[in-house]
Amino acid sequence: xxQILVKAIDATHSDATKxxxxxxxxxxxxxxxxxxxxxxxxxxxxxxxxxxxxxxPVEKVKKYIEPEREDTADADGRYQVFRRRLWKxxxxxxxxAALRKLRGNGELIIKVGDYADKYDYTWTQVRSYLRNLKxxxxxTASL
Amino acid sequence: xxxxxxxxxxPDNGSGTNYTSLSAWEAGEQGDLTGARDEIxxxxxxxxxxxxxxxxxxxxxxxxxxxxxxxxxxxxxxxYRHNGTWQAGNKYRLLTASLYNGVITSAEGYVVLEGLxxxxxxxxxxxxxxFRNTASSGTAELSISKCIILGSGxxxxxxxxxxxxxxxxxxxxxxxxxxxxxxxxxxxxxSYTNPSYYIYNNTIYGCTTYGIVFEGLGGTTRLKNNLxxxxxxxxxxxxxxxxxxxxxxxxxxxxxxxxxxxxxxxSFSNEGGDDFHLAAAxxxxxxxxxxxxxxxxxxxxxxxxxxxxxxxxxxxxDEYVAASSTPxxxxxxxxxxxxxxxTFNLIGRCFK
Numbered sequence: 001x002x003q004i005l006v007k008a009i010d011a012t013h014s015d016a017t018k019x020x021x022x023x024x025x026x027x028x029x030x031x032x033x034x035x036x037x038x039x040x041x042x043x044x045x046x047x048x049x050x051x052x053x054x055x056x057p058v059e060k061v062k063k064y065i066e067p068e069r070e071d072t073a074d075a076d077g078r079y080q081v082f083r084r085r086l087w088k089x090x091x092x093x094x095x096x097a098a099l100r101k102l103r104g105n106g107e108l109i110i111k112v113g114d115y116a117d118k119y120d121y122t123w124t125q126v127r128s129y130l131r132n133l134k135x136x137x138x139x140t141a142s143l
Numbered sequence: 144x145x146x147x148x149x150x151x152x153x154p155d156n157g158s159g160t161n162y163t164s165l166s167a168w169e170a171g172e173q174g175d176l177t178g179a180r181d182e183i184x185x186x187x188x189x190x191x192x193x194x195x196x197x198x199x200x201x202x203x204x205x206x207x208x209x210x211x212x213x214x215x216x217x218x219x220x221x222x223y224r225h226n227g228t229w230q231a232g233n234k235y236r237l238l239t240a241s242l243y244n245g246v247i248t249s250a251e252g253y254v255v256l257e258g259l260x261x262x263x264x265x266x267x268x269x270x271x272x273x274f275r276n277t278a279s280s281g282t283a284e285l286s287i288s289k290c291i292i293l294g295s296g297x298x299x300x301x302x303x304x305x306x307x308x309x310x311x312x313x314x315x316x317x318x319x320x321x322x323x324x325x326x327x328x329x330x331x332x333x334s335y336t337n338p339s340y341y342i343y344n345n346t347i348y349g350c351t352t353y354g355i356v357f358e359g360l361g362g363t364t365r366l367k368n369n370l371x372x373x374x375x376x377x378x379x380x381x382x383x384x385x386x387x388x389x390x391x392x393x394x395x396x397x398x399x400x401x402x403x404x405x406x407x408x409x410s411f412s413n414e415g416g417d418d419f420h421l422a423a424a425x426x427x428x429x430x431x432x433x434x435x436x437x438x439x440x441x442x443x444x445x446x447x448x449x450x451x452x453x454x455x456x457x458x459x460x461d462e463y464v465a466a467s468s469t470p471x472x473x474x475x476x477x478x479x480x481x482x483x484x485x486t487f488n489l490i491g492r493c494f495k
Contacts (some may be wrong), residue, residue, distance in 0.1 A: 011173045013204050022204025025171065029197045030170040033163070040160040040167070042150065047171045067201075076302060078270060082203070091378060131190045 002061045003037055004051045005030045006089055008102070020083050027089040045127070050107040053123070055115050056143050063087075068134050083133060090129045108114040112143045145176070145211045149185040152235075155192030162186075162210050165215065165237065165247075166198040176211040178452065186215045188235040188259070189223045195231070199241040203250040203277075209284060219243045219449055226260040227322070227448035227461060228418045229291050236260035240296070240354045245275035245307065252283035259290045267327060268298035273305040276316070284315040289447050289460075292323045293417075300327035300351060305398035307331055310338035317440075319343040320447045322419050324459045328353045329374065337362035337385060341441040342369060344432070346419050346459040350374040354394075361385035365440065366392050366400065368432040370459030391433045404431065409459070420465040431465050432456035 007030055024030065024049055034133040035054055043050070053061065068083035091102065101108060101120060110126050111119035130139040150161040152168050162168040167184045176182045179374065184205075188196075207213060210401050213417055217224035223235045230236075237246050237259065246261040256274070265271030266485070273292035276285055285308075292305045305323035310332050323329040329347035330341070339362050347354040354371030357364055359382040367390040370375035377394035380387075389400035397405045407427035412420040421429055436444040444452050446462040457463050 005167055007170055011170075011204055013175075013206065018204060018250075022201075024170045024204070031164050031166050037163065038156045040151075040153070040156055040162045042161040042171050043163060043167055048167070065198075078268075081201070081203075084201075 002043060002053045002056045002058045003033050003035065004053070004064060005033070005039070005043055006049050006091070008047060008049045008106075011088050012065070021081050022084060024084055025088065026029065027091045028085040029087060029089070032058050032061050032065055034058055036047060045103060045106040048106070049091070049102045052107055052109045052127070053112050054109065054117065054119075056112050064130070068070060086132060086134055087139070088131050088133055089126075090131055094129050145181050145183050146349045147183045147185050147214075148172075148180075149187050151189060152186045152196070153189040153191055154194040154196045155190065157189060157191030159408065160189075164196050164198045165200045165490070166196075169200055169202055175206040176213075177206050177208045180211075182211055184213050184398070185223075186213075187214065188217050189221065190233050190235040191223075193232055195238040197235050197238055199239040199244065200237065200247045201244070201250070202254060205251050207251050207253040209253055209282075210344055211254060213251060214255040214257070215247075215259065216255070216257040217259065219258060224289075225260050225291055225448075226290075227420055227446075229260060229262070229293055234260065236262065240265040240271070242266060242269040245268075245272040248272075248275045248277060249285070250277045250279075252278055252281055253285075255286045256290060257286070257288050258473045260293070261290065262293045262295055264295045266298045267294065267296040267300040267303040267418075269412065270302040271296045272303070272307050273308040273323065273326070275304075276309055276314075278314065279309065279311055280313070282313045282315075284317070284432060288318070288320050288443075289449075290321045291447075292321060292326075294326040303327035304331045305329045305347070305350070308334070308338070308340075310334045310336055310340075310360075312337040314338040315341075315427070317341045317343075318345060318444070319441060319443060320345070320460045321445060322346045322348075322420070324348040324350070324417065326350045328356055330354075331356045334357045335359040335361075338439075339363040340365065342366045343435055343438070343441055343443075344368040344370075344446070344456075344458070344460055346370045346372075346447075346461065347377075348373045348414075348419055352376070353379050355379070358382050359384075366390070367435060367438075368392065368456060368458045370409060370428055371395065371399075372407075373414075391431060391458060393428055393431065404458070407431075419459070420461045421459065423465070425461070425463065426456040430455040430457060432458040
C-alpha cells in the first residue's frame, strides 16, 4: 500500500559535485508512505506531486528512494553517494493529460495488479517514464 | 539579519503540518540560505499521534553560513521532546535502519540539532550510525545538544558509531548534553586533521569497543564533564596533537584523561531500563563536574531535560535535581494546595 512523494521542481547548487550528489531534481522520488498516509501542506504542487499505487506494499517501492552510489568502495568500505537518487520519473515526457492532472490536484492513481477502483494509468504505462539514471534505461520490473 | 522560517514536521499530519517526514522537509526546503532567502531554515518536529518518523535523512545540496543555517529540533515549549530517556508515544523520534550512514547524515556546513531521538536499527555489521558528518571542506559548525542517540541493530560491529565526525581543518563540532548508548563506539573521529571539538557533558554508555575515540588529531580538542560508563574502553585519545584540554571527564575503567575520575562507577536511575539520569544515591558524577556557564567556546547552564545546572555541576548529560525541588513538582503542589484551600472555603461558606 504505497504512495511515492516525488520532487516536482529542481534544487540547484553552484558546486557541480554537490548539485549532482545533494540536490533533488524534478521527478526524483523522495519518500514512500502507505496508502493511508495523508500529506502535509507543503507536500503538494508546486514542490511535490504524489504517485499513488493502491495495494502495493511500501517495501516493494522503497528501492526508488535509494541514492545512486559510487561503483567502488572507499577506504572504510563505504559506497559513497554519487547522485541523490538512482531513479527519476521523466515527468515532462508524460502524456499531457497526466501533466495537467499533476499540475492540478498533484497526484496520479496508478493501477497495479488486480486493483479494481478508479485509476489514471497502469503501472505498465507509468514505469516506462521511470528512468534508472545509472543505466539510462527505463524501468521494466513489475510490482 | 536572517529570518527564521519555521516548518512543522509531524508524521501524524496534525494541524498546521508542513511536512510529514524530516526527509521530505529536507527535500522541500533545500537551497541557498545565504542568498536572497537570507534564512535560518527551521524544522520544528512534532509527534501529535504517536507515529515515528521512519525515513533516514540526508542533508546535502544546501548553502549555509554561520548566521544562515539549518536547525532541526523539538521545541521544549511544546510536548514532543523526550524527558532525557528514550520515549515513544507522543515524543518525536527518528527510527530507521540506515546502513553505511546515520539516521541523519549531513554534508552541510552549519547545522544545529537539538532535542531529537535517533535510533538506528540497521545491521551493526554494515556501518549503521546515529549521526554522520560528511561535510569535508570550507568552514563548518555542527551543534548537537540534548539528543538521545541509540543503536539497536545486531551483528558483529563495524564502524557502528553514535556520532561519526569525518572532520577537516575548518570544521567545528559542539556536542553537549547528549545521551549516546548501545553502539560499538559512542563518538568517533580519527581523521588526522585540525578541527575544533568541544565535547561537553555527554553521557556515553554500553558501547562495546569505545565510549569516545579521538586519535591523531591536531586542532583543538576540549573534552569536559563527559561521563563514560559501561563501555569496552571509555576513552581512547592516543596520538593527539594540537590544543588539548581535558577537564573532569569520568570513566568506569582507567582510561579517563583526568586520573582522579578514573574507576568511577556511576549510579543511574535505572541502568537496566536505559534511564541514565543520575540516581539520588550516586556519589561519582554528582557534584564532581566543572561549571561551564562561562566557558569561552561553549557556555550553557542546563542539562538534557532542561533542568538548570547550579552549584557544583554534575558530570554527564543529567544534572541531578531532587524530586521535591523540580518545577513540575512545585507546580503540582501549588495546584493541590489551591484546590484544598478552595474546598475549605466552599465548606466554610456552606456552614455560614
